[in-house]
Amino acid sequence: MSTPADSVTVTDVPDAHRYEARIDGELAGVAAYMRTPDMIVFVHTEVEAAYEGRGVGSTLARTALDEARELGLRVVAICPFIDSWITRHPEYESLRFEPASRVAD
Numbered sequence: 001m002s003t004p005a006d007s008v009t010v011t012d013v014p015d016a017h018r019y020e021a022r023i024d025g026e027l028a029g030v031a032a033y034m035r036t037p038d039m040i041v042f043v044h045t046e047v048e049a050a051y052e053g054r055g056v057g058s059t060l061a062r063t064a065l066d067e068a069r070e071l072g073l074r075v076v077a078i079c080p081f082i083d084s085w086i087t088r089h090p091e092y093e094s095l096r097f098e099p100a101s102r103v104a105d
Helices: 056-071 080-088 090-095
Strands: 009-013 018-023 026-035 039-047 074-077
Touching: 009 056, 018 056, 026 056, 039 056, 039 080, 056 074, 056 080, 056 090, 074 080, 074 090, 080 090
Parallel strands: 039 074
Antiparallel strands: 009 018, 018 026, 026 039
8 A cells, every 4th residue: 555745744852852743643754963053964764655646755864954954954965865865856965064174185
């Protein structure tokens, strides 16, 4: 049985340092992060096997990135899923943190 992405509820759980996606109250996936006052670093995203292919990961990414935008946070996507999701959705590229300087030899 397929579950439409609009039935996924995503909530920020700051004490656990992650966004949680739930379907009918059941944990379907998480996006783990580290946060500073200016930045959010996404380190890992995981969708439970029973919920794969149902839009849970995309809903997690979109919700977390929309909230980052609302809070004025820059985004560092260490997590390969979040990184590739941003690449596939260029309207979120402006959220990426770009260092002001680089160390060179």
